[in-house]
Amino acid sequence: xxxxxxxxxxxxxxxxxxxxxxxxxxxxxxxxxxxxxxxxxxxxxxxxxxxxxxxxxxxxxxxxxxxxxxxxxxxxxxxxxxxxxxxxxxxxxxxxxxxxxxxxxxxxxxxxxxxxxxxxxxxxxxxxxxxxxxxxxxxxxxxxxxxxxxxxxxxxxxxxxxxxxxxxxxxxxxxxxxxxxxxxxxxxxxxxxxxxxxxxxxxxxxxxxxxxxxxxxxxxxxxxxxxxxxxxxxxxxxxxxxxxxxxxxxxxxxxxxxx
Ligand code: ARG
Numbered sequence: 001x002x003x004x005x006x007x008x009x010x011x012x013x014x015x016x017x018x019x020x021x022x023x024x025x026x027x028x029x030x031x032x033x034x035x036x037x038x039x040x041x042x043x044x045x046x047x048x049x050x051x052x053x054x055x056x057x058x059x060x061x062x063x064x065x066x067x068x069x070x071x072x073x074x075x076x077x078x079x080x081x082x083x084x085x086x087x088x089x090x091x092x093x094x095x096x097x098x099x100x101x102x103x104x105x106x107x108x109x110x111x112x113x114x115x116x117x118x119x120x121x122x123x124x125x126x127x128x129x130x131x132x133x134x135x136x137x138x139x140x141x142x143x144x145x146x147x148x149x150x151x152x153x154x155x156x157x158x159x160x161x162x163x164x165x166x167x168x169x170x171x172x173x174x175x176x177x178x179x180x181x182x183x184x185x186x187x188x189x190x191x192x193x194x195x196x197x198x199x200x201x202x203x204x205x206x207x208x209x210x211x212x213x214x215x216x217x218x219x220x221x222x223x224x225x226x227x228x229x230x231x232x233x234x235x236x237x238x239x240x241x242x243x244x245x246x247x248x249x250x251x252x253x254x255x256x257x258x259x
Contacts, residue, residue, distance in 0.1 A: 036150050037234035038201030039167030044090050044097075047149050049133035049221075050164060050210065052092055053122070054084040058150040058210025060223060061087065062135065064127035066256050069209030070226050070243065071112040071120045080106040080122075087128050090164040092151060099128050107255050109248070116187035118228040118243045119252065120209075123259045133211055135223045137249040142224055143171045146194050146214050148240070152206025156233040160206045167201045169194040169212075172239045180238060182231040190247055192225050195239030202240045204233035212242045 042050075051059040057073035067085055074083070083103035086092060105123040112118065136142070149166040153159060177193035178186045186193070194212060195202055203210070212225030225242025232238055245252075 036148055036152065036165040036167045036202070036207060037155055037204050039148075039154070039165040042090050042149055042164040042166040046090075047147075047164070047166070047221075048088070048131045050087070050149055052086040052151050053209060054082075054086075056160065056206050057208045058152070058206075058227060059085065059122065060133040060211040060213075061128060061130060062121065062252070062256060063132055064129065065124045066259060067122040067124065068133075068135070068211070068223070068226065068252065069120050069122060070228055071109045071118045072114070072228070073209040074106045074108055074120045074122065077106060077108045077110075079104065081125075083122055085122065085124055085128070087130055092162055099130070101126050101128060105259060107259060109251070115185065116190035116243075117248075118191075119226055119245075119248055121252065121255055121259060133213060133221055133223045135249050135252060136246040139246050141214055141216060141222055142192055142244065142246060144214055145170050146212045146224060147221075148194075148203050148207065148210065148212050148227065150203060150207030150210040150227065152208070152210075152227075153204040153233065156204060156235070158204070167203075169201055169240065170196065177239055177241070180231075182238065183241070186241065190244055191228065192242050192244040193239040194225070194242060195230075195234075197237060199234045199236040199238065202230060202234035203227045204230075212240075 049061040059067040059069035062068040089098040101124045107121040109117040172193035174188040211223045216222040230240045
């Protein structure tokens, strides 16, 4: 059962399965009214590195031809032309503004087995001429307030979004995070938690693979996390769990240079 629950909460487009776990806890009226959960609409061009992937995940441009996403969003490493990346728009239905490029290859984190190591790279058929998002290579930015963005559900059990939503979530220490019900399996050096004790603001189903980021010392955006999992969405005492990018920065860089 533990294993099943772990699989369920990792979800991507596990519609029915996700609903099953979701239905265990009704969404509050306050939560239902909110909109990522508890967020607001991103402005066109605000996060130009954001990518929507056709399997129902997010991602970020690591280079103009490589998307960084979650391992649980993709299949095994190898040639793959089945993924379409959409970028350049906050409105996914803006067909004149958007850029769509197919995948050519997927690289899934070596050793990924559903616990930790939740990162993957997708090589695109052509470069996309948009700004990339640099990744944290040290732990120095693994604190403070983070921004998250995505086209995923705006409430637990809710629909995928047409417009990109954004929100801010505070860092949660490994010790604090692990103390919450359902989080004892946290892989402390590979995962980083963020969220409010009271809930209300979080990533949700369909945001997976997207970046969690903040400003660096030069005021540039820097990616510190990858949306991975959580118990429900935006519940109290149930933070979002993100892949700790700094831990994998050198593995990501060397994999990318081989693609
Ligand atoms: N596993 C989800 C997905 O595939 C992401 C869940 C994030 N959940 C959270 N409460 N932060 O889209």
